[in-house]
Amino acid sequence: MTSTIEHSTVSAPALGGGIYRRLNFGTALIAGVVFAVIAWWIAHSLLDSDGRGFSDQVMVITAVGWVVGFELGIGAFTSIGKWFTGRDQTHADEMYLAGKDAGQARYWRFTTDHKVVGVQYIVVTMILLGAGGLLAMGIRTNLLSPGNHFVNQQIYNSFLSVHGMLMILALIVAVAGPWANFVVPIMVGARDMAFPRLNALSLWTLVAAIPLLLGSLAVGGNDMGWVTQAPISNQSGVGFDLFAMAIITFTVSTTVAGVNTICTVLTMRTKGMTLERLPIFVWASSIAAALGLYAFPFFLVVMSLNISDRMNGTSFFIASEGGTGWLQENLFWLMGHPEVYVILLPAVGALLEITTVFARKPLFSYRTSIAGMAGLAGLSVLVWAHHMFTTGWAPALGGPFMVTTEMISIPTGIIFLVLLGTLWRGNIWMRLPMYWVFGFISNFIVGGITGIYLSDIPVDNQMHGTMFVVAHFHYVFVGSVLFGAIGALCFWYPKVTGRFLDERMGKISFWLVFIGTNVTFLAMFVSGLRGMPRRYSSYSSIFEHTNAVSTIGAYVIMAGMLVLLGAVISSWNKGEPSGPNPWGSKTLEWLVPTPVPLENFEVLPVITEDPYTYGEARTNS
Amino acid sequence: MTSEKTTTSRAIVTIGILWVLLTAAGVLVSIYATPWLMPESASNTMHMGILTMIIFSVAAAPVAALVYAVVLYALAKWRYTGEGIPPDGPSLRANSPLTMVWIIGSTALTLFLLVWGLSLLASDNSGQGGANEMTVNVTGQQWLWSFQYPSTASTQNGTPVSVSNEDLYLPVNTPIKFNVTSKDVDHGFWIVQMGIKINAIPDTITTTEVTPNKLGDYDIRCTEICGLNHSYMTTKVHVLTEKAFSNWLAAQPKHF
Numbered sequence: 001m002t003s004t005i006e007h008s009t010v011s012a013p014a015l016g017g018g019i020y021r022r023l024n025f026g027t028a029l030i031a032g033v034v035f036a037v038i039a040w041w042i043a044h045s046l047l048d049s050d051g052r053g054f055s056d057q058v059m060v061i062t063a064v065g066w067v068v069g070f071e072l073g074i075g076a077f078t079s080i081g082k083w084f085t086g087r088d089q090t091h092a093d094e095m096y097l098a099g100k101d102a103g104q105a106r107y108w109r110f111t112t113d114h115k116v117v118g119v120q121y122i123v124v125t126m127i128l129l130g131a132g133g134l135l136a137m138g139i140r141t142n143l144l145s146p147g148n149h150f151v152n153q154q155i156y157n158s159f160l161s162v163h164g165m166l167m168i169l170a171l172i173v174a175v176a177g178p179w180a181n182f183v184v185p186i187m188v189g190a191r192d193m194a195f196p197r198l199n200a201l202s203l204w205t206l207v208a209a210i211p212l213l214l215g216s217l218a219v220g221g222n223d224m225g226w227v228t229q230a231p232i233s234n235q236s237g238v239g240f241d242l243f244a245m246a247i248i249t250f251t252v253s254t255t256v257a258g259v260n261t262i263c264t265v266l267t268m269r270t271k272g273m274t275l276e277r278l279p280i281f282v283w284a285s286s287i288a289a290a291l292g293l294y295a296f297p298f299f300l301v302v303m304s305l306n307i308s309d310r311m312n313g314t315s316f317f318i319a320s321e322g323g324t325g326w327l328q329e330n331l332f333w334l335m336g337h338p339e340v341y342v343i344l345l346p347a348v349g350a351l352l353e354i355t356t357v358f359a360r361k362p363l364f365s366y367r368t369s370i371a372g373m374a375g376l377a378g379l380s381v382l383v384w385a386h387h388m389f390t391t392g393w394a395p396a397l398g399g400p401f402m403v404t405t406e407m408i409s410i411p412t413g414i415i416f417l418v419l420l421g422t423l424w425r426g427n428i429w430m431r432l433p434m435y436w437v438f439g440f441i442s443n444f445i446v447g448g449i450t451g452i453y454l455s456d457i458p459v460d461n462q463m464h465g466t467m468f469v470v471a472h473f474h475y476v477f478v479g480s481v482l483f484g485a486i487g488a489l490c491f492w493y494p495k496v497t498g499r500f501l502d503e504r505m506g507k508i509s510f511w512l513v514f515i516g517t518n519v520t521f522l523a524m525f526v527s528g529l530r531g532m533p534r535r536y537s538s539y540s541s542i543f544e545h546t547n548a549v550s551t552i553g554a555y556v557i558m559a560g561m562l563v564l565l566g567a568v569i570s571s572w573n574k575g576e577p578s579g580p581n582p583w584g585s586k587t588l589e590w591l592v593p594t595p596v597p598l599e600n601f602e603v604l605p606v607i608t609e610d611p612y613t614y615g616e617a618r619t620n621s
Numbered sequence: 622m623t624s625e626k627t628t629t630s631r632a633i634v635t636i637g638i639l640w641v642l643l644t645a646a647g648v649l650v651s652i653y654a655t656p657w658l659m660p661e662s663a664s665n666t667m668h669m670g671i672l673t674m675i676i677f678s679v680a681a682a683p684v685a686a687l688v689y690a691v692v693l694y695a696l697a698k699w700r701y702t703g704e705g706i707p708p709d710g711p712s713l714r715a716n717s718p719l720t721m722v723w724i725i726g727s728t729a730l731t732l733f734l735l736v737w738g739l740s741l742l743a744s745d746n747s748g749q750g751g752a753n754e755m756t757v758n759v760t761g762q763q764w765l766w767s768f769q770y771p772s773t774a775s776t777q778n779g780t781p782v783s784v785s786n787e788d789l790y791l792p793v794n795t796p797i798k799f800n801v802t803s804k805d806v807d808h809g810f811w812i813v814q815m816g817i818k819i820n821a822i823p824d825t826i827t828t829t830e831v832t833p834n835k836l837g838d839y840d841i842r843c844t845e846i847c848g849l850n851h852s853y854m855t856t857k858v859h860v861l862t863e864k865a866f867s868n869w870l871a872a873q874p875k876h877f
Contacts, residue, residue: 153849153850153851157849160846229807229845229846231806232846232848235806319824320824324825325807325825326822359710360701360707360709360710361710361713362712362714364715365714365716365720366714366715367715368720390819390820390844391819391820392819392820392822392825392828398742399739399742402735402739402742403735403739406738409731410728410731413684413723414723414724416688417720417723420688420691421716421719423691423692423695424695425628425629425710426695426699427699427708428695428707430701438692438696441692442689445685445689449684449685452681452734453673453677456673456734456738456741458666458669458670458673458738458742459670459673461670461817464809464818464844465811465844465845466844529655529658530658530659531660531813531842533811533842533843533852535846536851536852537851537852539852583706584706612714614709615709615710
């Protein structure tokens with residue numbers, strides 16, 4: 001059975017096909033605000049204004065109103081609404097939803113085409129990174145010199161919380177959002193994701209979460225850091241309620257997206273695309289998505305219980321009333337450590353893909369690399385309490401958690417083996433994406449090794465809660481994951497736009513970000529080794545020089561990111577044309593035309609070998 | 622075929638030399654830079670912590686050096702300088718012996734780190750719990766520390782001595798057990814030069830132990846974000862001789 005769509009029979013959908021064809025980002029914003037105001041008014045009228053947690057109740061209900069209004073306004077529920085009222089989607093409706101012939105407008109509305117969703121994710125990621133980056137600049141400026149008060153302590157602490165969470169959200173979606181959407185369906189030979197409408201839903205749910213997170217700054221902030229540790233999170237103002245509602249909304253988005261990725265890979269592969277012929281990026285994205293399905297429910301639960309303590313008078317995390325803050329920490333880190341690998345694995349997968357193409361070599365040890373990534377994912381669910389070595393919780397479990405944590409270095413070593421083995425005797429083509437691969441290798445070895453110190457309890461007793469930890473995870477998140485995300489962007493940019501990302505600006509940006517990252521976070525290691533705790537707004541003069549260096553380095557990173565942003569924008573329409581397969585890659589996404597047509601393939605391909613046949617004399621491709 | 626073998630063996634020899642040089646540099650930096658970068662040590666716990674940092678760095682040096690050696694060699698020698706898409710490289714899909722050696726090597730290294738860390742963890746408290754152990758109660762609150770010392774029959778007539786918003790005084794070479802709690806939110810009780818840290822949690826008592834082994838003044842810093850003045854929640858530790866400590870304790874006013 002073939003399922004080729006006959007494009008010619010579908011005319012451009014005319015406006016007037018019902019109100020839902022007029023819905024877009026603008027109507028979503030309006031509906032969101034209107035619903036939020038209505039929800040606020042209802043909460044104020046009906047609830048007991050003298051009751052415990054009244055302001056939290058109002059804030060949470062308002063946030064729910066915003067999200068529901070936004071989803072209705074974007075048209076997320078119109079299809080299911082029609083189905084409930086007994087009307088099926090017509091073919092024209094489906095084509096409208098997929099954004100057929102809609103031009104630029106399809107990027108501003110609920111569009112199901114996975115390539116549109118991918119591009120929307122690129123923009124959302126850049127917004128998240130930009131907002132989080134500005135807050136980072138605020139933090140670093142405040143730390144430029146001892147006793148510097150660029151912002152007051154309340155704002156500083158709020159900046160810490162929101163910077164941390166914005167960046168975590170940004171990195172969770174930085175590779176998986178754009179590329180598991182844009183590239184994975186084509187890589188497996190599918191016409192779209194398994195659930196196109198859920199795909200659009202996950203994107204717009206993420207968009208709905210961002211104003212809540214930023215809004216928490218506007219309503220007084222929250223001064224507990226991104227880990228939202230109880231009881232400080234209970235002491236925080238209503239800013240915390242918006243913060244937590246943003247995360248609850250976000251977990252819905254990632255769960256929907258994760259299910260979609262896994263179902264697409266499991267059920268939508270074209271003929272001959274066996275699991276052993278899947279590109280490694282598909283494996284990486286799927287493993288990360290599966291791990292996310294395990295991790296993010298804890299995120300939802302920990303935030304819900306925390307809100308409940310504030311607004312309903314429960315006491316899950318309140319020690320004086322029978323709960324315990326240790327429960328909060330356990331739940332948070334049950335999410336928090338797997339989440340690191342949800343973030344890391346897609347970046348690693350993208351970099352491995354880039355390495356094979358630019359070294360002109362097959363992926364070294366394909367099966368071992370899958371085992372390595374699966375090993376990372378498997379172990380990562382067993383290590384969460386290494387974040388709690390100094391909290392006093394279950395000292396007897398320190399040893400076992402130290403064992404599981406240090407074992408993670410074995411699968412991490414496999415990732416390095418695969419990278420180096422793929423580079424070995426290759427003909428390395430130093431185009432822009434490859435720069436970020438080498439940057440990643442250099443930074444990830446630093447981030448990885450410094451993690452081993454922290455896994456050792458006697459050392460962690462000294463280092464926990466210091467700038468050493470901050471520098472360690474920034475080497476992983478900035479030095480490794482962000483490098484992977486930018487490498488992926490440079491690599492797949494020609495497929496999205498039909499043009500190269502400006503090579504010269506890209507290389508300038510690489511050197512600025514690479515040097516900035518190492519200057520900032522090497523100096524931060526020294527601050528931590530010398531004894532500077534994290535989350536300090538002001539510090540002793542003994543940390544003066546290293547902090548000044550970190551701040552300057554942070555500005556250099558910012559400059560590099562601005563150059564990159566400039567390159568992304570200027571190359572979008574004016575870059576050098578690339579053609580459909582500029583890198584000579586063998587994965588399917590490069591074998592379809594650019595721009596990729598709706599439904600991707602004229603005829604679904606039949607796969608006879610994996611995409612890593614570099615240096616092998618074969619006729620079939 | 623022979624030329625391919627020669628290039629490979631030349632690569633291996635060059636990378637090997639680079640590896641040895643980088644490892645040597647890494648080992649030297651580990652041994653000399655680590656203690657220089659870290660605070661001075663005022664307890665055996667801290668001493669062992671610094672030693673562990675050095676040993677782990679020495680163990681990590683060859684790993685990092687190998688990665689950098691291969692990467693630098695690849696950048697120098699395997700870089701394609703022609704125009705356009707380079708020709709394919711050799712089809713090296715796997716190398717089982719190398720993979721086995723790599724996995725066994727990294728496992729052995731991990732086991733070494735684990736054995737070191739676990740035995741250190743087991744021996745960490747061996748000097749503690751003796752008859753001469755002194756208990757100090759530590760209470761954190763936004764944003765100061767207070768300390769309560771045991772009663773000593775000769776000086777205090779059974780009344781513990783409490784000191785609020787003041788420095789901590791400890792006798793040298795005496796095992797100390799800290800019972801730590803908080804009045805409001807979580808705080809982190811960290812004696813920087815003694816390598817101990819434990820959270821102060823409301824309605825909960827957590828404990829940590831250390832034996833100061835050096836006279837002098839050291840730092841306490843809060844390591845859990847606790848609100849506005851988190852960065853100012855610092856105080857000093859003064860380690861005194863046992864006699865000076867008894868005199869200091871006797872001079873303290875009693876609190877009820």
